[in-house]
Amino acid sequence: MRKLLAPLAALLMAMGVLAVVLPSAASAAACATAWSSSAVYNGGAVVSHNGRNWSAKWWTQNESPGSAAVWADQGTCSGGGGGTQCNYPNWAAGTFYAVGSIVRYTDGNHYIAVHENPGYDPVISHWYWDPYTCSGGPGPTDPPDPSGFVVSQAQFNQMFPSRNSFYTYSGLTAALSAYPAFAKTGSDTIKKQEAAAFLANVNHETGGLVHIVEQNTANYPHYCDRNQPYGCPAGQAAYYGRGPIQLSWNFNYKAAGDALGLPLLTNPWLVQQDASVAWKTAIWYWMTQNGPGTMTPHNAMVNSRGFGETIRSINGSLECNGGNPGQVQSRINAYQRFTQILGVAPGGNLSC
Structure with missing residues (x-):
């Protein structure tokens, strides 16, 4: 019967009755979910990047498939997850780019930073940048944290x-x-700008979240204001800077402790022993204290007064109005880097 079918098929095809689809080479596999520089992948995870699927050999984050040994090439792919979607900022000379930053260059192509750099040209500085393929609208994001x-x-x-x-x-x-x-007021843009502003100031105060306590121990005895009716029950030198915002002075420990329901006046060491307490004191200052400024840092951001006003509220008397422009610029640089990581414009009024 098989031999008789061939002439019949040929006759039907000649009559236009039968369309024959010739076998073709095996088509490319469907693309897995696009790789994201900020996502964490465990061994065995499969992603797509630059038109190919890749399998993670072990835990990885921010290691680009094709340029890191952790990724095993699984061959070309098409459709499916496809290349990472395009919603990346335009490259700007002089802007700091962390590893994993993705930019759109003036030629319309995209590039990913494989080494941090201060805004080197992607088409010239190939050691710092790799080409990056993407298409369409917003790309994949990390799963939202349950905290929101x-x-x-x-x-x-x-x-x-x-x-x-x-x-x-x-x-x-x-x-x-x-x-x-905190960071949940206003539009998504304002929420991200506030979070970036808070973390940028924290970054400056702690050297990149490295220091838990103030490094200049000679200052420790200075932070006791004995004119306060409650004095300094924890000791003359107990109220030095601690935590993300470097909370200092007995009256600040008293006010923060009262607001948070914590015994910080009598036990200021809690701020350097409990991470949640440390972060709470920083957010307390951010949300409730004007400092040397005219508004809280929170109000500065949600009312679009600009990042510069948060600097004024934290250390304005020492840094703003030409007091220490280098310190101000350090804070601004961190803010611009963090807004870039969050994919949001930094807004205006960055300096004070």
């Missing part, structure tokens, strides 16, 4: 690659309940 915080754990780790293990992400998200309006 606009900064994911992967983004937090990218912001603070050398942080002290004391400053945990879980400690930060646990502290959010103390002030629910």
Whole structure:
């Protein structure tokens, strides 16, 4: 019967009755979910990148498939997850780019930073940049944290690659309940700008979340204001700077402790022993204190007064109005880097 079918098929095809689809080479596999520089992948995870599927050999984060040994090439792919979607900022000379940053160059192509750099040209500085393929609209994002915080754990780790293990992400998200309006007021843009502004100032105060306590021990005895009716029950030199915002002075420990329901006046060491307490004191200052400024840092951001006003509220008397422009610029640089990681414009009024 098989031999008789061939002439019949040929006759039917000649009559236009039968269309024959000739076998073709095996088509490419469907593309897995696109690789994301901020996502964490365990061994066995499969992603797509630059038109190919890749399998993770072990745990990895921010290691680009095709340029890191952790990824095993699984061959070409098409459709499916496809290339990472395009919603990346335009490259700007002089802007700091962390590893994993993706930009759109003036030629319309995209590039990913494989080494951090201060804004080197992607088409010239090939050691710092690799070509990056993407298409369409918004790309994949990290799963949202149950706390609803606009900064994911992967983004937090990218912001603070050398942080002290004391400053945990879980400690930060646990502290959010103390002030629910923090980074949850206004539009998504404002929420991200506020989170970036807070973390940029924290970055400056702690050297990148490295220092838990103030490093200049000679200052320790100065932070006791004995004119306060409650004095300094923990000792003359007990109220030195601690935590993400470097809380100092007995009256600040008293006010923060009263607001948070914590015995910080009598036990200021809690701020350097409990990550959640440390983060709570920083958010307390951010949400409730004008400092040397005219508004709280929270109000500065949610009312679009600009990042510069948060600097004024934290250390304005020493840094703003030409007091220490280098310190101000350090804070601005961190803010611009963090807003880039969060994919949001920094807004105006960056300096004070």
